[in-house]
Amino acid sequence: MPDLCTTGERLLNELDNYISSIGAKPDKLISVLQKAQELFGYLSVEVQQHIADALDIPVSQVYGVVTFYNFFSTKPKGKVQIKVCLGTACYVKGGDRVFERFLEELGTKPEEPTKDGHFFIHPVRCLGACSMAPVVLVGEKDFYGRVKPDMVPRIIEKYKEVK
């Protein structure tokens, strides 16, 4: 088992390097948070405090920004992130039913990881692929278009083994 402490330290180091590369100024806060979330997967209180110190701003300001934007999460997300589009085009084509089916199949709630921490369902507003509605995006790249509720179990099955 890898030593979590050293992993954490290594990631913090990487974050510090990033901060010095773009300049430790308060206006870079959003970019820094984006990088931190990419590195850690979510923004814990410790990471937020670290960023506040690095940019020399109050942690309350960091927290304010983190909680304002949808992109940031203060809780760990699952390994496999499934974005189900509920934009207008997807909605009129039945995206809501696809979304419900995902929740039902995985026995989870939106924006909460499944019990085993494997899957995480995001309802999102418009992925910009409206002509393929309803669409589902797994991870960053795997697009599924014209999804029907019945296709949901098969999509889930594909990612059960992802590590």
Added chain:
Amino acid sequence: MPLTATTILICAGGACISAGEESVKQALEKEIEKYALNDVVRVVETGCMGACSLGPLMVIYPEGVFYQKLTPQAARKIVEEHILKGRIVKEYLYKMPTGEVIPEAVEKLPFFAKQVKIATRNVGYIDPLNIEEYIARDGYFALAKVLKNMSPEQVIEEVKASGLRGRGGAGFPTGLKWELTRKSKGERKYIVCNADEGDPGAFMDRSVLEGDPHTVLEAMTIGGYAIGANQGYIYVRAEYPLAIERLNAAISQAKEYGFLGENIMGSGFSFDIEIRIGAGAFVCGEETALIASIEGRRGQPRVKPPYPAQSGVWGCPTVINNVETFACIPPIIVNGANWFRSIGTEKSPGTKVFALAGKITNTGLVEVPMGITLKELLYEIGGGSSTGKKIKAVQTGGPSGGCIPSEHFDTPVDYESLQKLGAIMGSGGMIVMDEDDCMVDVARFFLEFTVDESCGKCTPCREGTRQMLKILDRITSGEGTEEDLDELEHLANVIKDTSLCGLGQTAPNPVLSTLRYYRNEYEAHVKEKRCPSLKCKQLIRYVIDPTKCVGCTACARVCPVNAISGEVRKVHQIDNEVCIRCGSCIEVCRFGAISKVSP
């Protein structure tokens, strides 16, 4: 760039990627390699070609043959037949509704032929990662003309004379915005490109950013010269990683060629562009919120005035224009204001890009002259309904817009006409709805969106929209009263009048416009507890037609809550107390025996 005999343009727009463009491209390249054609055939991934419903698609030049609905297998066959032997592969050509197949669809298909491309003139035609292809299509000519022959005032005059209005939706005259910012006093000035395309159902900015990033850079530089700014920001949403990647690539290329950076083209004018990535807040499309976000703060709007033209980024005079607005600038400079004015209408010159989505045959991206009627747009270009049912309405302007019913489809599309109908031009999303769509449910959907996205700063928007949503929830679940309708209308007007920013001021539009045109549907929900479109779950039941049911058990097996009972080969029944109205049974029934009824 090596000269090649054949160029294959393969569309790498969002829809084609999700339809499997990557595997088609790989198959193409592998096959080309196999036949050692690398030196004579070039495969280029372009931005969105617009005909998204036909994806993945490609065009082979010099012949201009248009292939659609491709698979890796199709790609292999096309290399073998078309490229090697010069025989067109008919099975992947576009078929007209008459059954006729046409190879040169790009010229002949009404979907393409009726369009006039200005903002998207290069999207789908060039390799977005290659600056030389942009230059070959008059790219950076406008910038050269401006820097060599025009004063900043002349540039502003030209843009003013063109009558170009903000394509982000509000339609403010672009030239005037530039002039006001130029005249404002400030040591530094900024130019910002608003690429925070957040309206659900709109993806025109994405296609320009991904398919022709240089046009945005060129236009921003021209704008910078005109207003006296040396720094630009592109605020782009995080949901568009490909756009960010291509913008970054374009910025370094432009710097390499001396079109960006210090002393551009030896003119003494310097300009730089930085990308700021959004973090998922719809309200950041509002200009003062966007400014706050660029500065690294919570993206909350503030009271105007002062307008960004007086006090924008870091308190300095700032111009904020939308992606599509910028994309119109270089052609205006090259061809002149009169040319631009010759297209479109008097008050709304030029073109507008629309994203057609929903229940329409030709979903995708189209650029049309302003003043085209909705009928032409939806039927001639869009190909009409995709479901076989009648088109009931089209929703424009996203959560800030409204629904336009089919009896108004003769209306010309321009800023004023749409506003008169209670909708707005908006950024250009058009969602087509048919008879299965319940207008109350649609209004509720948009309100749910605004409740989620309200930043919470001002009370009318934060609390008011929430109350409106509660009322709509009541109505769609059959618990609404007639007083609710009046209350809804009253609240909507208060929110409209008293909200701080554009988000709140326009949030009630979807409700007001549906109340205006579809009050009968609202009344059916409250008076008869009935949903005429059979959409609102709490107001419908599922029934099995005993004369059609053969007892195949398919429905009972698929029902996730075991609400369907019945013996094999005997008529089944649905227990509506247990049924969750998921609709799975209707999908699997091959005999058309299950239907929805209300009440």
